[in-house]
Amino acid sequence: MWHFIFFKPYYFTRKYQIIAIIKPIFMKLTTKGRYAVMAMADLAVYAKEKPVSLTEISIRQNISLPYLEQLFLKLRNEKLVKSLRGANGGYVLDKPASEIKLSNIIFAVNEEVRTLNCKKESKKGCNNRTKKCITHNLWEKLDKHINFFFENVKLDELAGK
Numbered sequence: 460m461w462h463f464i465f466f467k468p469y470y471f472t473r474k475y476q477i478i479a480i481i482k483p484i485f486m487k488l489t490t491k492g493r494y495a496v497m498a499m500a501d502l503a504v505y506a507k508e509k510p511v512s513l514t515e516i517s518i519r520q521n522i523s524l525p526y527l528e529q530l531f532l533k534l535r536n537e538k539l540v541k542s543l544r545g546a547n548g549g550y551v552l553d554k555p556a557s558e559i560k561l562s563n564i565i566f567a568v569n570e571e572v573r574t575l576n577c578k579k580e581s582k583k584g585c586n587n588r589t590k591k592c593i594t595h596n597l598w599e600k601l602d603k604h605i606n607f608f609f610e611n612v613k614l615d616e617l618a619g620k
Contacts, residue, residue, distance in 0.1 A: 492570035494522050495530050496617070499564050502540065503556040503618035510542075510549030530568055537567035556615035565609060572605050574598040 501516045513531060517524045531550060534540045541553045552559065565572070 489570060491530065491568050492565045492572075494520070494526065495534065495564050495568045495570070496561055498522065498527060498530060499534070499539065499552075499559070499614055500617040502550060502552055503614050506549070506551045509547060510551050512549040515549075533568045534564070537563070539563060539567055552614075556618055557613055559614040560610055561612045561614070561617075562606065562609040564614070572602065572609070574601050574605070 497520050498516050501520055502511055505511045505515070505519075513524055513527045516522065517527055531540060531542075535542060538553050539559060540550045542548065542550050
């Protein structure tokens, strides 16, 4: 899991001393999203001449085969990859790497990148109260920047074309 650590201070008083306790807030992109991007980049590099088996990707990227099978089912359903059967079968990209955005891959595996604890459509605030936390707009802007980044990086950039 990728972690970007931000800190949110909490203050408590004890015996006339002020003690600050720092609680980490993590921006989450789980292994599901990370591994899907890694596997797709591997496919973009190695599937130019022949289809690539999940076993090959598993060995090169150190991702378990059953986990890759789950990811590739979702990627195939979103038409990012296609499978070819037979002795020389495997997976290939369904469209050119220059047309596949990282955001397409991340969303295909039902992943979302979030820095906020609250849901945007929720009536409750970030701290399960009726209003937003004081830094809500900061984290919301960060969400937008991160998603903008994933929207503007294409798979061919990772494959080194």
